[in-house]
Amino acid sequence: MSATLLPASSHRRVPWKNGGGYTTELVVRPDGDATGSAQGPFTWRLSIATVDRDGGFSAFPGVDRSLMALSPGGLGLVDGGHPVALGRYGVHRFAGENDVAAIGVTVPTLDLNLMTRRDACTGVLEHLRLDAPAGTPRELAAPPGGAVVVVLLAGTLHVDDQLLKPHDAVLIERTCQADDGALRLSGDADVAVASVYPLPGEGFTRTVS
Numbered sequence: 001m002s003a004t005l006l007p008a009s010s011h012r013r014v015p016w017k018n019g020g021g022y023t024t025e026l027v028v029r030p031d032g033d034a035t036g037s038a039q040g041p042f043t044w045r046l047s048i049a050t051v052d053r054d055g056g057f058s059a060f061p062g063v064d065r066s067l068m069a070l071s072p073g074g075l076g077l078v079d080g081g082h083p084v085a086l087g088r089y090g091v092h093r094f095a096g097e098n099d100v101a102a103i104g105v106t107v108p109t110l111d112l113n114l115m116t117r118r119d120a121c122t123g124v125l126e127h128l129r130l131d132a133p134a135g136t137p138r139e140l141a142a143p144p145g146g147a148v149v150v151v152l153l154a155g156t157l158h159v160d161d162q163l164l165k166p167h168d169a170v171l172i173e174r175t176c177q178a179d180d181g182a183l184r185l186s187g188d189a190d191v192a193v194a195s196v197y198p199l200p201g202e203g204f205t206r207t208v209s
Contacts, residue, residue, distance in 0.1 A: 002174075003160075003183055006149075008167035016049070017058035023049040023113065026169045027149055029196075044116045044123060046149050046194050048167065051075065052108040060096030063115050066125035067092050068192060070153060071109040078103055089127035089153070089190065112151065114194045121146070121198045128191045130157065141182035142174035145198045155189030 011024045027046045048070070069075040069086040077084040077092060079100045084092050094100055096115070116123035130138060142148045149171050152164040159170045160183055172183060185191065 002172070004171045004173075005159075005162060006169040006171055008165060008169075011048075011167070017060070018056065020055050020058075021050060021052065023047040026151065027147075027171055029147070042115070042117070043120050044114070044147075044196050046115075046151075046169075047113050049111050049113055050108055051102045051105055051111060054101065054103050054105050056099070056101040060115060062118050063096035064118050064123065065094055065096050066114040066123060066194075067094075068112040068125055068127065069109065070111055071107075073107065073109065075102060075109050075111055076104040077101065089192075091125050091127070093125075112192050112194075114196075116196060119199070121196050123197070124195045126193050126195075127153075128185075128193050130155070130185060130187050130189045130191060137184040137186040139182040139184055140172065140193065142172040143195065143197050144174055146174060147196045148172045149192075149194040149196075150183070150185065151192040151194070153190040153192055155187060157185065157187040157189040157191060159183050159185055 006026055011026055013022055013024045015022055025045065025047045029043050068091045069088055072088055074085065074087045074090065077086065077100060079094050080098050086092055112125065114123045114125040140148055140150060149169055150159060151169045152166055154166065157164045170183065
């Protein structure tokens, strides 16, 4: 198991694929230059987007997406003509081919996006509430051949002995079954956990344009 701290100050801001806004990349696999950007191929990506007006999302054929609303007011969406109301830390999963748009935006809002290439891996995005008085740290481990990303959304969080700041992230990657180990999470915090699982027989070498 390998664990990498990804400070918010190191995240890269890139334009949306459709040019309608910007997103800040936390993790892109494969790693590297433009081949992992919003305009280039990737196998999976985790990013935080700013939505400051109503409008459509970029199309990503062959990609599954999970979106978590981060701002207190949540986020309103229309997915294939059906309204979706997300409260803070609510998650909506949809296909990258879907016609999805933000609606009812009156102030800039943030959302966390996990994208996974459908023929290479699957992803799960969830909110985890840590409560310091409970006194029991949580342990997280990546699946064999997969990855887990922990993102501090609000509050105070220690990952092992490392104190995180808001929107800092920790990436856990596991290359094989024997490569075990886990991180200990403790504090009084709201945390996003993005888990990526390779499909049987697949690695993280394929990419999507």
